[in-house]
Amino acid sequence: MAADGGIHDGSSLETPSWAVRIRRADGQIAGAGILLSPDTVLTCAHVVGRGARVTAEFVGARSPAVPSVAAWVDGDAYVPNTRDADGDPSGDVALLRLERPRPVGESVLLYRLSAPNRAVRMYGFPYDHNGGIWFRATIVGGCGRDGQVQLSPTSPGERASPGCSGSGVVDTLTGKVIGMVLSGLEDRHGNLFSFMSPAETIVRHLPQVDQWTRGRTAVDDGLRSTGDDAAESLLDEPFAQRLADWLRDGRHQVKISLVPADDAVRSATLRRAITLADRELRTPASVDRASLDPPGTVPAAGGHDLAVDATGLTSTVIAERIAERMGLWQHPADPVGERIKAADVTLTLVVVGVDEAVDPPALLDLLETLRAKGNRLLLVFRTADAAYHRARYELVVKPERERRARLVERLEKITGPLARALYRRTAAVRAEDARPADADLMRAHAALADLTRPEGATGDGGPSPDLARYERLAERVADRMTRTIGTLDRLRDRRDELEGRLRSYHLLHQTSLRGNEEDLTVDALHLRAYELLRARPCDVRAAEAAVDAYTRRVDGRDPERQGRGGASAS
Template structure:
């Protein structure tokens, strides 16, 4: 049972009791809903709009296999219509219905607040073709828009949420907990198919009364929530706010480290403001409007963090437990929370304030290193730029960046060395089909790979020089400014170079495979030419035909050339074999088929197209026969 009543979707083999099919006054299916209490159903506002205020809630997962139909109406003012700002970003679209007759309490389900990043989910909706209900699978890939909505990518093209699915519950595949509600499914002009959901935090932000039917802790530590005092003019550190907003809007940096000292009212206020604006549940409604009057670039994306915790006075174990709870890692409570976090498949965007004020800061850093290695993004705030902060920079920024760069250097060396060597070896053997563009494009890519490798090696040299000089003052200044990502030196962009390496390695792999196919085809043609030569020798019985000999010599020369133009050689071999086959037609022979067991080499030991006659290579010593 879910906490507080209602069962999660613990089995995908049966229809969930909380799934509701909603019909309008015309009897048509308007959408879906979620039974949150015996007499309350959550759905989309646009589903209510379609029903002409006369709705029937049908419970397709009832225990007695019947489908009870209960009249429903809007529950007072619990209605937040979908609105779109000037950029077309949607917001709202949630509503609560009241049933005329209650349903069994055990049929209801509570919403669960969980992080949504990279989470596999299922939805139970009522599309027209399956109006009895069907599961759809998807993966949550990230937030979108200003309202904290989450984009879902269908597991297969046919699993896009379609009309009849709006308002459906979104259940976490691992835990069965209902973590949100389907809003809509869309297909863009390029054929890309998407589904969007509103997670539990966003729903509660729109309808605070649903807090009582929601489990899971808030993603925002109360000590980090912005207050009315934070809006005092002059308390906004605009450059700091812009850096925070950039990270919370996913500027591409995995880890950001900042120093906010006690007593620095502007930076403390700016930090609380950014964290609150990025929280789905706590952000003020006006912040989702493009007309929000705060300075440009200082308003982060809603949903920019999954969890923001205050580490002051807390142990690493308590922080790990909080993270595990937010990620839904409670299936093995006997395991230490750090082990559960380490084994987790998912990731999250985590904010930790006061890292150096935790009970055991080194252990907290070890926990954060585990999260970073698993793909999570980290915004870490220290109160001083002391040893703990410097260790964090080394452990979470400098060392991983250098290790990443070392892996990239090794990969680029492999690409520009052995793989490029294999390519040139293949090119010396066969001619690619589009030789001019083939060579030009690959040469350009390999030149770029060589340049990237040289740039990364120069960054290595700069780092070694910096280490020798022990530039600690530069480190402190960087920390005071809130640092940014410590990458592989100026000018060396690992993200760009990794994309380059992926592209070049992929193109090299495709090119090598193409050249290998051509080389294999060349070898097949060589064998075919030899077998037909043996067949011709048998048919001519010592006679000579200069014309067919010329065809053979041309094909042989083309196949022996390096590099070999396989298409031209294939045409020459085809011309020769057609001529040889013509001998069979002219003389009443049926080619291969009238020689049982003869596969082009015959049943004569040693005859491989050259025979057992020394010096005969198809056109050498012709005593007694010829080619």
């Protein structure tokens, strides 16, 4: 076993030595497993019955035949797959004991890493691929209260299917095994989903797995709840609700809180929120049921990826802690700040005691780099000093003003040039299936008025506009208007084609008369088509039908064209 987890290169596509194929007594493939030690395999509880004997097959072993070893659940290391009061899944992990040990070099360690936006791959045994196959996904976010994580398959065929449960989830960037596949499903709308338990969630359910898990825990010791924090008198409920809301919904990128060191209630409330938001430290009461805690005070599992106590630490030490959690080990000679700046992964970071760091200004520079890269930050200060005010301005006020300005600029383009372009086209052609834009434009104008209203103009002291909601509105309206403009442009092009066709046929008809008597029916059809094409807005469908009626009549009267089969001039 490699000391860092059994894989050195995340790009390796060889069958991993730690990948286990599990068969039931009837010979059917039940799922997969991860060899954590010579005699221990991690898998999903639903893959094996609590008292059943199964066969573990080591498809990545360097031997002519695939070794197979009898296995069974190791004592009480079995947490069944259950559903909580909201129907969210929980548990589904188990350890198997092997009848005969495997070579130590075949095993692998789990690793704690931040989860969001990581590209991962798994090696499982779905139908038609009994020998095993790699499939890829991206981690998109947590689900439920158990600390499980949703995976988005890279392609529809890479959704976890029967035979993949229990597969190791390998982080593509570092090559570390960071979790285990639980299941995959397709909902009634045809959406494909896969799910995994990260290493921290597995360790919470099976504490003995900690001995085979590497990477520092996400929460520094001083930020964990203590037994004394459970006292009801030590809960600031409004503060707890604000913390849980920020950790849960992701609407705001940066939150800054003031928690004086001598404020026992707010300090305990903060530790409680940090602890409950951690997958590994989360209490069973907050996982298995909608707990008896005050409403809205329990944050989502995995609400943060790292919680650092900055007291007495340099910005470099904190940056290294962040880089380690992100898995940024590829270029150790590069300054840690540059590695963070170049990283594609992001995390939700809690830093407590920003103003108690060795060099708060340098730490604020690091935090600004993280904010600019899209990381979410919960920053706690002990005093409202110069660092606190700088942080509020540079990390909250200024970015929000810039974001608001960009949004206003976009809404002005939507309600200005884009709206004018749309109205020019709707004045030219009409389409029944073109989405009406009036309602969308009214919402865009209302949003623009809200965002450009002078601060304090309402005098009600209400909350500032929800920029994320208005950004989604702008995206939606711009997309609809652009698609409608595209539809109308195609109709306008078709109208121009029909005008050319009508002219050519009219000339052909006039030539074919050769002094003969005019056909009033043909003339009426021509006039009908001409008027429809000249009308504004033009009903292109009706005009097309009128042009077709005219050209068919002309083709029917022209003996030469009849002899050629009524060739179209379009």
